[in-house]
Amino acid sequence: GNSVTQMEGPVTLSEEAFLTINCTYTATGYPSLFWYVQYPGEGLQLLLKATKADDKGSNKGFEATYRKETTSFHLEKGSVQVSDSAVYFCALSDPTGANSKLTFGKGITLSVRP
Amino acid sequence: DTGVSQDPRHKITKRGQNVTFRCDPISEHNHLYWYRQTLGQGPEFLTYFQNEAQLEKSRLLSDRFSAERPKGSFSTLEIQRTEQGDSAMYLCASSLLTYGYTFGSGTRLTVV
Numbered sequence: 001g002n003s004v005t006q007m008e009g010p011v012t013l014s015e016e017a018f019l020t021i022n023c024t025y026t027a028t029g030y031p032s033l034f035w036y037v038q039y040p041g042e043g044l045q046l047l048l049k050a051t052k053a054d055d056k057g058s059n060k061g062f063e064a065t066y067r068k069e070t071t072s073f074h075l076e077k078g079s080v081q082v083s084d085s086a087v088y089f090c091a092l093s094d095p096t097g098a099n100s101k102l103t104f105g106k107g108i109t110l111s112v113r114p
Numbered sequence: 115d116t117g118v119s120q121d122p123r124h125k126i127t128k129r130g131q132n133v134t135f136r137c138d139p140i141s142e143h144n145h146l147y148w149y150r151q152t153l154g155q156g157p158e159f160l161t162y163f164q165n166e167a168q169l170e171k172s173r174l175l176s177d178r179f180s181a182e183r184p185k186g187s188f189s190t191l192e193i194q195r196t197e198q199g200d201s202a203m204y205l206c207a208s209s210l211l212t213y214g215y216t217f218g219s220g221t222r223l224t225v226v
Contacts, residue, residue: 036217041219042219043118043205043217043218043219043220044157044205044207044217045217046214046215089156089157091156100209101147101159101162101170102149102157102159102215103159104156104157104158105156106154106155106156107154107155107156
């Protein structure tokens with residue numbers, strides 16, 4: 001079945017540090033890939049997405065590239081801010097189903113200190 | 115467009131009681147999803163509606179769980195005879211296309 005594996009957390013960084021959060025997936029076919037963010041007390045928000053191999057999703061300074069050869073979708077940001085502190089989830093949509101249900105990783109908590 | 119609303123935000127119930135949660139999707143969204151999120155885990159798919167039709171249910175949705183979406187508008191998720199293992203955040207999401215979800219803030223259920 002489909003699965004998403006995220007690196008173990010939590011991650012603590014200083015402001016302006018470089019961020020990489022690893023995500024790999026297993027799926028049949030060609031899924032769409034997503035990063036969602038959950039700020040404290042809020043619902044999940046779509047951060048970025050990529051729908052085919054070599055696509056790069058980007059938003060708010062975050063980027064992730066769909067790498068089919070390594071089945072990865074690592075999230076990067078060049079300079080994190082305190083306001084980026086949140087839980088980040090990698091997810092894929094079922095490429096075989098008609099309803100695009102999402103399979104999520106466990107999530108990783110990012111804390112950015114001033 | 116006020117987003118996806120879920121009610122209540124928090125629910126504490128005694129083991130064995132029934133609970134019902136409500137989700138109001140974005141008005142023109144015909145796709146609606148329920149997910150469950152336990153502590154330290156990502157959300158897990160429970161069920162999917164297209165308009166009023168429930169088209170898919172996860173094996174996670176035991177016979178104590180039932181979901182409805184009458185008239186293709188709001189949806190309810192009922193859990194009968196709650197167990198401590200049902201304690202989780204229950205998330206609702208809606209979309210106009212089959213991806214591009216908007217999630218609600220969730221209902222946190224605690225079974226004591």
